Amino acid sequence: MGWLFYTDRRVQTYADEKAEIARLCTFESDMRKTELIKACKVGSTWYAAARITNRDGTPFEDATYVTDPDGSITFGAVFLTRYDDRCWGYKDMEESAGPNESRAPLSLLALLSELKDPDSYAHAWRQRCHDWDAIPDYEEGDKIKLASPVTLTDGSSCQIVTATHYRRGRQKRRCYRVEKTGGFVRLSKSSLAGSELLGSAKGEASRVLAEFLAGQRGSSN
Known part of the structure; x- marks a missing residue:
């Protein structure tokens, strides 16, 4: 998916952005429900954890994720964002698509469901996030x-x-x-x-x- 810009300029502040990320991660149909669990902004990129559940209470089955004990799965999403002439825009990717931006906080990664394939794009993305977090924050004089x-x-x-x-x-x-x-x-x-x-x-x-x-x-x- 390419970039989508809001030409009505309704998104202007951090709070506006967070509310829009929450809206984009929220969906309900007759069969299932998706809701935002956590969202974090690092630089100009938003990282989100979104949970999917079946409305009838049966376990949600997926080829990428291991179903959690409560029958849901929680996946990671990345939203690249930028402003163009004060118009906010975003480009979204699910973690299994192998996004380049890999600075999601470990607190968000801890909320995600386990992966079935250790060689998947999602697993590689999570590892890159861990690698980024592991870079030392050196002190004065080191x-x-x-x-x-x-x-x-x-x-x-x-x-x-x-x-x-x-x-x-x-x-x-x-x-x-x-x-x-x-x-x-x-x-x-x-x-x-x-x-x-x-x-x-x-x-x-x-x-x-x-x-x-x-x-x-x-x-x-």
């Missing part, structure tokens, strides 16, 4: 070895870095000091997948950055 060298915009590469930060106004932004050059770079979270903590020196990284910036100012005088 010395890190990346799983493989990262190529920087100037053509150089780095693999060993130290976590630090800089300030922009009142905001604190994460950056990393490159071991080889002493320069500072921004790295995406995906760059840290499979990385290794070499050592921790809490509180030192901010002083390192301060010394570097002081040296830059001194050299310009």
Whole structure:
């Protein structure tokens, strides 16, 4: 399915989006009912857990999911969203379609029914979500070895870095000091997948950055 945009601009806020995701995940027919159990927004993507039950109380049978003890199944759905000229739009995918966006919180994954096929697209998607959650959230001063060298915009590469930060106004932004050059770079979270903590020196990284910036100012005088 492609993108669908609401040209009436009725969706404008986070609350509007969440209400619309709930509506899209809610359906009733003479035979079955689908309802939203949980929805979470990560970046511009919504992740949802939706439960299907048979209205007559019989167990719901499905080729992908193991039926839960209460006779229902709960599946994962991904809604890519964006605004175009203030018009909200979405593209939805069920987890068994193998969506690329794989940052669903583990609390949502815990609500989903078990899968029958360990080699299914849905199983691979859930594993990617677990892998994303497992990427370390390093602390100030941690010395890190990346799983493989990262190529920087100037053509150089780095693999060993130290976590630090800089300030922009009142905001604190994460950056990393490159071991080889002493320069500072921004790295995406995906760059840290499979990385290794070499050592921790809490509180030192901010002083390192301060010394570097002081040296830059001194050299310009």
